Amino acid sequence: MNDYEQWMLQQGKLAWQPPQALPIDSWLQELFHQHALSDGHDPFPTLLTQLQSRVLWSSIVENELEPGMDLEGVVQLCIQARGLIKRWLLAPDDWQQLETPENRFFCHCYRLYVARLESLNSIDPVAIPELLIKHVKVSRERIKNVYLHGFNDVSEPGLLRLKDWLEQSGIGVHISGQKRIAGELFTIAHADYVDQFRQALLWGVEQWLSQPSIRVGIVVPNLQSSRLKLQQFCEDIASANKDKIQGPWQDVINITAGQPLSQYPIVAHLLLLLGGLKASLSLAEWDILLKSPYFKLAAGSLKQLDALTRFELFDRFVESLKQSNRARYNLDQIETLWSAFLLDTPLPESTESGTPLLEVEDNQSLLHLNKKHGFGQWLSWLERFTRALSWGQHRTLGSSEYQIMQRFREMLRTSWELDPYLTTVTWGEFVRELGIQTRSIVFQPQTETAPIQIMGSLEASGLNFDALWVCECESVNWPQITTPNPLLPRRTLVKFNMPGSGPERELAYAKAMLSGFRSAAKMVMFGWSQFEGEVEHLLSPLLADIPTARFRSENLDAESRAKQQRPLFELIDTLPADEKGSVVEDGRTKGGSALIKAQSLCPFKSFAEYRLGIRSPEQMQDGVKASDRGSLIHKVLESFWTSINSSAELNALVMDETVFDSHLDDLINREMLEFRKRIHLTPEALYALEHARTFSALKSWILNSEVLRQPFTIDRIEKRQSINVAGLELSLTVDRIDELEDGSKIVIDYKTGSVTTSSWLGERPEEPQLPLYTLLDPAQTRGVYFAIVRPDKSEWQGLGEEGIGFSEKKLRTVKTPVEGWDSQVQQWKHTLELLAQEFLQGHATVTPLKETTCQYCHLSSVCRIKELNGADS
Numbered sequence: 001m002n003d004y005e006q007w008m009l010q011q012g013k014l015a016w017q018p019p020q021a022l023p024i025d026s027w028l029q030e031l032f033h034q035h036a037l038s039d040g041h042d043p044f045p046t047l048l049t050q051l052q053s054r055v056l057w058s059s060i061v062e063n064e065l066e067p068g069m070d071l072e073g074v075v076q077l078c079i080q081a082r083g084l085i086k087r088w089l090l091a092p093d094d095w096q097q098l099e100t101p102e103n104r105f106f107c108h109c110y111r112l113y114v115a116r117l118e119s120l121n122s123i124d125p126v127a128i129p130e131l132l133i134k135h136v137k138v139s140r141e142r143i144k145n146v147y148l149h150g151f152n153d154v155s156e157p158g159l160l161r162l163k164d165w166l167e168q169s170g171i172g173v174h175i176s177g178q179k180r181i182a183g184e185l186f187t188i189a190h191a192d193y194v195d196q197f198r199q200a201l202l203w204g205v206e207q208w209l210s211q212p213s214i215r216v217g218i219v220v221p222n223l224q225s226s227r228l229k230l231q232q233f234c235e236d237i238a239s240a241n242k243d244k245i246q247g248p249w250q251d252v253i254n255i256t257a258g259q260p261l262s263q264y265p266i267v268a269h270l271l272l273l274l275g276g277l278k279a280s281l282s283l284a285e286w287d288i289l290l291k292s293p294y295f296k297l298a299a300g301s302l303k304q305l306d307a308l309t310r311f312e313l314f315d316r317f318v319e320s321l322k323q324s325n326r327a328r329y330n331l332d333q334i335e336t337l338w339s340a341f342l343l344d345t346p347l348p349e350s351t352e353s354g355t356p357l358l359e360v361e362d363n364q365s366l367l368h369l370n371k372k373h374g375f376g377q378w379l380s381w382l383e384r385f386t387r388a389l390s391w392g393q394h395r396t397l398g399s400s401e402y403q404i405m406q407r408f409r410e411m412l413r414t415s416w417e418l419d420p421y422l423t424t425v426t427w428g429e430f431v432r433e434l435g436i437q438t439r440s441i442v443f444q445p446q447t448e449t450a451p452i453q454i455m456g457s458l459e460a461s462g463l464n465f466d467a468l469w470v471c472e473c474e475s476v477n478w479p480q481i482t483t484p485n486p487l488l489p490r491r492t493l494v495k496f497n498m499p500g501s502g503p504e505r506e507l508a509y510a511k512a513m514l515s516g517f518r519s520a521a522k523m524v525m526f527g528w529s530q531f532e533g534e535v536e537h538l539l540s541p542l543l544a545d546i547p548t549a550r551f552r553s554e555n556l557d558a559e560s561r562a563k564q565q566r567p568l569f570e571l572i573d574t575l576p577a578d579e580k581g582s583v584v585e586d587g588r589t590k591g592g593s594a595l596i597k598a599q600s601l602c603p604f605k606s607f608a609e610y611r612l613g614i615r616s617p618e619q620m621q622d623g624v625k626a627s628d629r630g631s632l633i634h635k636v637l638e639s640f641w642t643s644i645n646s647s648a649e650l651n652a653l654v655m656d657e658t659v660f661d662s663h664l665d666d667l668i669n670r671e672m673l674e675f676r677k678r679i680h681l682t683p684e685a686l687y688a689l690e691h692a693r694t695f696s697a698l699k700s701w702i703l704n705s706e707v708l709r710q711p712f713t714i715d716r717i718e719k720r721q722s723i724n725v726a727g728l729e730l731s732l733t734v735d736r737i738d739e740l741e742d743g744s745k746i747v748i749d750y751k752t753g754s755v756t757t758s759s760w761l762g763e764r765p766e767e768p769q770l771p772l773y774t775l776l777d778p779a780q781t782r783g784v785y786f787a788i789v790r791p792d793k794s795e796w797q798g799l800g801e802e803g804i805g806f807s808e809k810k811l812r813t814v815k816t817p818v819e820g821w822d823s824q825v826q827q828w829k830h831t832l833e834l835l836a837q838e839f840l841q842g843h844a845t846v847t848p849l850k851e852t853t854c855q856y857c858h859l860s861s862v863c864r865i866k867e868l869n870g871a872d873s
Contacts, residue, residue, distance in 0.1 A: 024148070028128045035136045044131070046122040051414065051437070053124040054079060055421050060112045064105065072436055081106060081487040082113075086126040087158040088496050097489045106487035129162055138169045145172040150462035152512060157496075178462050183522040186549035187473065187539060189530055196527045197226070198233050200469045201253070202553040203525065204452045205237065207467045208252065209244060209555070214466035216452045219517065221472045221480075223257040223456040230255055230454060240557035253452045256459055258444030261411070264404045266294050266392060267438055273389075274382075274431045278369050280328040283321055290314040290357075295389040297357045298338070317341050322617070326680035331358070359388070369427040376419035378430040379412055400445035407443050461516050468521040470514075473528040478540035479503070479510035514542050525551070581607055581842030584728070589839075592731045593769040599835045599843075600764040601853050604863050607844035616858040624690060628679055630752040632694055633789055634735065635671045637750060638718050640664070640698075641736060646713040647706075654707055661699070668694050693791060697752075701794045705787070710805040712738040715745060721776055726833035728840055734773055735787075740805050744782040746798075747773040751786050757797050757815065760784075763831060764849050771828035778825050785814070799824065 008016045022030070029047070036044035048056065057075045065074060085095060098104045117123060123131060146166055151159065154175050163173045190196035197220075204216045220226055238249035245252055261267050269292045272285055281289075290297060291314050302310050320341055321329070329337075335356050368381060392405045415437065422433070453465075460468075484493050484500025493501040518524060526546060528539050589595070591610050598606035608614045643663070644650050654660045668691055681687055715737040723730050736748040749770055759767035770784040783800025798814045800806055801821035806814060817824035846863045848854050854865060 032128050048122050048124045049417050050125055052417055055418055060109050064109055077487050081485050083126050087156055088498055089157045095488050095492045099489055102486045103489055133165045140170045143171055147174045147176045149176045178464050178520055180519040183524055185524050185546045187526045187543055187546045188549055188551055192531050193529050196529045200471055200527055201233055201237055202556050203469055203551055208451045217460055217465035217468040218454045219457055219460045219470040221457045221477050227257050250447055252450055254450035255454045258442040260439045261441040261443050262438035266401050266404055267408050269294050278427050280330040282328055287318045295391045296394050324678055324680055372424040372426055374419055375422035376416055403445040411437055461513055465521040467523045469525040470517050471527050473526040473540050473543055474537040475540045478542055479506040482506055579845045581844050583842055584840045588729050593772050596768045596835050599839050600768055602848040604844045604846045606839055608859050632675055633752055634750055636667050639667045641714050641717050647711050697789055697791045701789045704794045708809045709807050711741050715739045726836040728836040745780045746783040748785050748787050751788055752790055755786050757799050774825050
């Protein structure tokens with residue numbers, strides 16, 4: 001259109017009638033509607049829209065397709081195959097050969113589709129040319145000339161027949177293309193794609209700076225997959241050259257590739273919420289919705305809170321949800337947990353509790369989702385729902401966001417076409433249809449015309465530029481390998497030279513495309529990459545005759561922002577290592593044995609977690625976490641030894657296995673009630689499996705380990721005690737303390753993982769918990785033991801005084817310290833006091849006990865150990 005305007009101005013015209021420029025499918029539909037309304041012939045059939053046609057195909061294919069197959073993928077293949085049949089004017093015998101299962105499937109669905117069209121007295125858009133040619137003669141008074149512009153293959157039989165039909169009506173048909181320009185051609189080799197894209201952009205900017213009025217084209221064949229990289233390079237170049245690119249880089253460079261509507265956040269968040277009204281969502285998805293800027297949840301209860309406070313409140317709510325290790329939640333569960341969270345959370349007085357997250361005009365309307373309705377009814381409900389949510393209305397949208405929202409609303413208005421064809425659908429089916437439509441609509445918000453256009457190869461073909469750079473000119477791209485439509489016989493594709501027929505056609509197509517680029521501008525650069533990772537590439541042989549050149553920008557800064565910032569690091573003062581915090585004056589801190597363990601494993605870890613309060617975020621995992629299983633074992637054993645106070649009572653209980661099993665089973669059932677409240681498992685049968693696993697582990701432990709012990713009585717169970725270690729106050733909870741026949745005591749700690757007594761030893765013990773317990777009553781305590789309670793292992797691991805009456809069976813994993821028990825306790829006391837003093841003095845060096853200490857640590861970004869060791873972060 002710009003070229004036409006320039007041409008008219010050159011002719012001295014001051015005013016002119018602009019040409020009507022339409023995609024050929026739109027023009028044919030316009031002709032159809034014009035003649036469908038005119039008199040003098042039988043009424044035309046109803047024209048289905050592309051949307052209606054797809055839904056019709058989908059209803060047929062869904063009934064014929066085997067479960068588990070990609071319905072939408074097969075539907076798109078069927079639509080594509082029908083389009084090829086119509087464009088190449090294939091007779092039924094040409095493609096209904098029934099040689100493959102795919103072709104037989106398509107032939108069957110095709111017959112059902114055509115029969116459905118006939119029953120509806122309808123046609124689809126691809127059948128318009130055939131109907132017009134058969135029934136209509138175009139008046140030359142209306143149309144004198146038709147220009148077919150931008151067609152890469154003008155030999156398509158359907159296009160040639162359309163041309164003949166127009167010419168028979170006396171209409172001039174002209175196949176036009178780009179203006180052929182004899183310009184300079186060069187190929188440029190680059191090390192990789194990063195260098196290629198960056199140099200192409202720099203070249204384009206330099207061309208524009210030298211002549212601001214010119215049009216520069218940059219062609220990227222795989223533009224959709226490279227879009228994010230190109231955006232980053234544009235930002236880098238604009239940031240590095242602010243004196244030359246003033247204002248947003250989008251004013252100078254336009255990337256034409258749009259994205260599916262479903263990928264834009266304002267639409268993606270709404271679709272996610274609509275799906276969550278009936279189905280469960282992951283915690284990560286609820287996290288997105290609760291913090292979404294596009295609608296206000298809990299608007300009534302939180303209306304007095306500012307945006308930041310609301311965000312922080314929702315963030316705390318999500319953190320509370322992580323405690324249950326529940327992977328997915330439905331809306332009812334989220335609403336219930338939200339109400340409980342508000343009751344337990346201190347809030348400003350103006351905050352109202354008890355109002356739901358989703359405050360619609362009529363809360364009962366959510367029950368509407370349980371029924372089937374017509375597609376139009378769902379659309380009406382959705383309009384009311386988005387209005388109640390203030391979707392996209394409670395904050396000012398940017399231009400792009402506003403255009404995206406308007407395009408989505410336009411899609412909804414168009415979707416009313418489906419009401420006659422989707423008379424009763426469930427809410428899930430309605431949301432699925434919206435998802436299909438938003439994924440199929442590629443949209444790019446409109447911007448001001450930019451002098452540099454980054455385009456895909458199809459968009460750029462047939463256009464002229466003042467300067468052009470074609471990227472990705474490797475042999476793998478020119479010609480490209482294409483996949484034929486599997487629903488049509490291969491021999492048919494080859495016989496009629498159709499897309500996907502073979503390398504000869506793709507070679508001819510690539511030659512034609514590159515020929516157009518060669519003559520599209522006064523200067524054309526063909527860039528290619530020598531390597532992609534470790535894969536070596538070659539220049540396309542179709543460009544081997546073009547001389548090579550080199551380009552490195554001399555007028556623009558080509559460095560990325562990361563490299564630009566490196567010199568700034570030299571301006572930063574290098575300070576002495578900060579490895580010491582303030583002294584803990586009163587010795588009071590919130591912590592127990594885990595504090596000493598952290599100090600032993602790495603002083604910085606202890607300082608960060610217990611002085612700075614940097615705790616590890618709750619990690620989610622499928623099923624039951626090991627820590628939750630350990631807690632369940634602990635709880636049941638606590639209940640068991642509360643009911644059984646001595647080895648004598650234990651031996652009496654196990655005499656009758658039925659009574660013992662029943663007693664243990666009752667205890668597990670009681671603890672499973674609380675377990676169910678905290679831990680969500682799906683399906684329900686997993687709770688029974690967890691019950692069985694716990695029963696098996698505990699029964700094996702009691703019969704194979706506890707029963708074999710020498711006489712003992714229970715002294716204390718899960719008792720919280722305080723202890724002062726070198727001035728540091730610690731709070732300890734001991735799993736169990738037993739008293740032996742001679743009055744001595746032993747400390748027992750239950751473990752459901754893999755541990756050994758070696759973790760207690762050394763100047764920095766890995767597991768200082770049990771050594772700490774010996775300091776509670778060093779005179780009476782004569783042994784410390786790990787009770788390993790696992791389904792696959794029941795074992796004692798311990799250290800005790802020689803000759804102590806612990807077990808009737810000699811246990812190789814229960815030993816006596818080499819230096820004697822009293823010496824070992826004194827050594828532990830000395831070690832633990834040193835660790836406590838380190839903590840009190842603020843000792844916070846980044847000195848992990850071993851490499852594995854850092855393997856699962858959450859503090860690496862804070863302690864910077866990788867940088868300290870000289871490794872790349």
